[in-house]
């Protein structure tokens with residue numbers, strides 16, 4: 001087999017065999033195939049696409065490039081959840097204890113934030129003492145004992161994805177639906193869960209900017225899951241404004257705790273109930289979505305979900321007082337209000353711009369090596385559909401210095417679109433793509 005022939009075949013729009021796809025992924029992983037040939041193939045895939053069968057083959061070849069987590073020692077159906085990334089998305093912090101308190105074991109491997117989107121592992125690290133690395137045996141034991149654990153994803157899972165992603169990043173081939181689908185699903189399959197719930201974000205803060213692309217990505221990922229025997233459901237959700245009010249690591253942990261207490265923002269609660277009910281359904285712990293939502297609501301009302309959060313945090317070395325007392329999470333030294341430049345209705349909030357503003361204050365990474373400040377961020381005071389008077393506070397910036405504060409405030413102001421006409425109400429849940437197994 002020759003890489004040249006594989007590139008030519010895809011350039012001409014022909015379907016690659018399973019063997020050819022494996023040859024490429026294995027060769028690129030063991031460095032017998034060079035970057036220039038891999039780049040040419042990625043670009044051919046970008047333009048010619050991949051069939052569903054080719055996408056599933058690529059996924060499995062990437063998945064098989066490393067270890068697979070073995071969760072078989074944990075009884076019950078293990079359900080994972082993955083978000084394609086958004087601004088203010090702290091759903092994992094709520095869902096892990098919430099779903100675990102309903103009797104569904106959650107063994108979660110999460111990532112760090114990059115660019116304008118945040119990552120669960122960074123958020124958890126803002127809880128003093130919380131350990132995001134556990135030995136594999138400790139991770140399994142914790143899920144067996146208390147039903148929940150969250151660790152940082154190691155480089156041993158799907159290592160080919162790391163290499164391919166870095167190459168895609170510098171060859172303008174990231175935003176290809178089969179390449180994104182295989183990248184995400186290879187890691188999910190390697191993480192070992194029996195069933196997967198995907199939250200596919202669409203809008204100004206997401207990878208997918210329009211509903212049609214989000215639907216295509218959702219279908220591609222659900223198809224892969226079904227082909228490799230993992231029950232997979234995708235929920236397409238709005239990311240045309242940040243989720244909840246808080247953006248920034250410790251600020252988001254606080255909002256997740258408020259949600260577990262039944263005092264969180266409505267959109268965050270609705271999304272957690274939808275995704276959580278889908279997880280319960282896949283685990284056989286709910287008759288239907290309505291039943292799942294009702295059960296989860298009860299667990300919040302009774303305090304069981306919050307108690308599970310406290311148990312989960314303290315088992316992983318975190319300070320459990322975080323759930324009940326102020327002053328435990330790191331707090332920024334200063335806060336600055338961002339005033340509205342005009343009166344009217346909030347017609348839109350560009351989520352990406354808000355994410356960039358939080359990043360400017362230090363909440364996010366510009367590259368993988370950047371150090372982040374866990375205490376800083378933005379807290380929105382107004383969301384889409386609200387009214388505002390000129391000079392009133394749109395949002396509050398939490399910062400540890402004045403250096404980039406003005407620039408961050410200007411960005412927040414520019415993210416808000418204010419107008420005279422009341423906007424149509426936005427739907428949060430835009431659709432669901434159910435799997436066929």
Ligand code: URA
Pocket residue numbers: 084165174179180181183184
């Ligand atoms: N997230 C991933 O893990 N991979 C992609 O290709 C895009 C987003």
